Amino acid sequence: MTYTTRIAPSPTGDFHIGTARTAYFNWLAARASGGRFILRIDDTDLARNNDASIAVIHDCLDWLGLVPDAVYRQSDRLDLYRGIADDLIHRGLAVTADNGGVLLKGGCSAPWNDIISGHAVPGDVHHDLASGQVLIKADGMPVYHFASVVDDIDMGVNLVIRGMDHHTNTYRHAGLYKALDATLPDFAHLGLITMNKKKLSKRDAAASLLGYRDGGTDPDAMLNFLLRMGWGPRQDDKSMALIDRDRAVDLFLSAGKMKSSPAAMDLDKLASFNRKYISRKRG
Structure with a gap:
């Protein structure tokens, strides 16, 4: 299988460890399968977007060497979202709300496949989430769920790797794929990164990636x-103590698997990796 993957950060603040992990895993899946890795800037929240944050996204990916094959900004694609919403209205699958927004008319979720945890079958609560979704807000901007699905379909994305915090969203997205008569991609929901047994927060000082770059990591x-x-690799022995980017490409899909269990942010482990890589590069 050749994968087209993407990362879709919002330019509203720092680039965090969780976003970096998502970017790396999507990059690896694309490179390991001979596919494409897309950077898509989710800049439809006009009140919170800022150009400095867009620069940070590019700086972080450049530092990690995760070069995208294509770059898009959702703010450049508003005509596409509106056109598809209008088509749903024309087909009787969406309606215009009193405030000028667009709502999905009814609808329900659909089964989807998670390559980590297996087949997901929606229940009543998931059908309720998918039904009557807002597609276009009163200000004319698309809702995240709608824009994301439209873009993934348009760009041929067939594998979406993201955090477990998006698991519920996937039932919403499955409903949109169904309404749009489109084939769902595969999904992979990674366990959340934790610190001190709590979900890593954007407010945690350890979360921002550029701080590590600037600190010499x-x-x-x-x-x-x-x-x-x-x-983790299927055979986890001493030969797997260090896995650089090129080796990770070779191993990622064929010799290991992603995990849905929480992952602890072990700063001592990061420091250990750092010493080893710096020592190896010094010869």
Whole structure:
């Protein structure tokens, strides 16, 4: 299987460890399968977007060496979202709300496949989430769920790797794929990154990626650290102590698996990786 993957960060603040892990795993799946890795800037929240955050996204990916094959901004694609919403209205599958927005008319979720945890079958609560979704807000901007699904279909994305916090969203998205008569991609929901047994927060000082770059962390050490927070080799022995980016491409799909269990943010482990990579590069 050749995978087209993507990462879709919002330009509203720092680029965090969880986003970096998502980017790396999607990059690995694309490179390991001879596919494409897309960067899509989710900049439809006009009140919160800022250009400095867009620069941070590019700086972080550049530092890690995760070069995308294509870059898009959702704000450049508003005509596409509106056109598809209008088509749903024309087909009787959506309606215009009193405030000028667009709502999905009825609808329900659909089964989907998670390559980590297996087949997911929606229940009544999931059908309720998918039914009557807002597609276009009163200000004319698309809702995240709608824009994301439209883009994934348009860009041929067939594998979506993201955090477990999106698991419920996937039932909403499955309903949109059904309404749009489109084939669902495969999904992979990674276990959340935790610190002190709590979900890593954007407010945690340890979460921002550029702080590590500026503090002298080796990018290959960071990639190795990210890899082991959510992926493991089938044969985990001393030969797997260090897995650089090129080796990770070889191993990611064929010799290991992603994990849905929580992953602890072990800063001592990161420091250990950093010492080893710096020592190896010094010869």
